[in-house]
Amino acid sequence: MKDKFTLLVVEDEQNTLNGLREILTEEGYNVLTSPTAEDGLNILQENEIHLVITDMKMPGMDGMEFSRTILKQDPEIQIIIITAFGTVKSAVEAMKNGVHNYITKPINVDELLLTIEKAINDKKL
Numbered sequence: 001m002k003d004k005f006t007l008l009v010v011e012d013e014q015n016t017l018n019g020l021r022e023i024l025t026e027e028g029y030n031v032l033t034s035p036t037a038e039d040g041l042n043i044l045q046e047n048e049i050h051l052v053i054t055d056m057k058m059p060g061m062d063g064m065e066f067s068r069t070i071l072k073q074d075p076e077i078q079i080i081i082i083t084a085f086g087t088v089k090s091a092v093e094a095m096k097n098g099v100h101n102y103i104t105k106p107i108n109v110d111e112l113l114l115t116i117e118k119a120i121n122d123k124k125l
Helices: 014-026 037-046 063-073 088-096 109-124
Strands: 006-010 030-034 051-055 078-083 101-104
Touching: 006 014, 006 037, 014 030, 014 109, 030 037, 037 051, 037 063, 051 063, 051 109, 063 078, 063 088, 078 109, 088 101, 101 109
Parallel strands: 006 030, 006 051, 051 078, 078 101
Antiparallel strands: none
16 A cells, blocks of 8 residues: 555755665655755656655755745645754744644654654545
């Protein structure tokens, strides 16, 4: 069932990107990855993506701007922001902008997997 869902992970830190790809692939998801938001936008145009997981702090376009750009193009897509620099203010801003959820690093894998499941279920509704 999960193999019917394609996730896009956008993260500039290569070890984190590889780790998330491995974990999510083992969970049965189709996983596409990008080290930059700009490349992520190209992947979104070329593929049917059900959920985006993006880092907040990245060179070039940051996760907040990336999320706003995605949601302008597809208001139905689910986005989860991950960050090592989480603040209540940035979490509230992300949620107001339409981001589904906001997770702080270090990433708790169980929390991430539950958040993904909830986002996918919310999209189905």
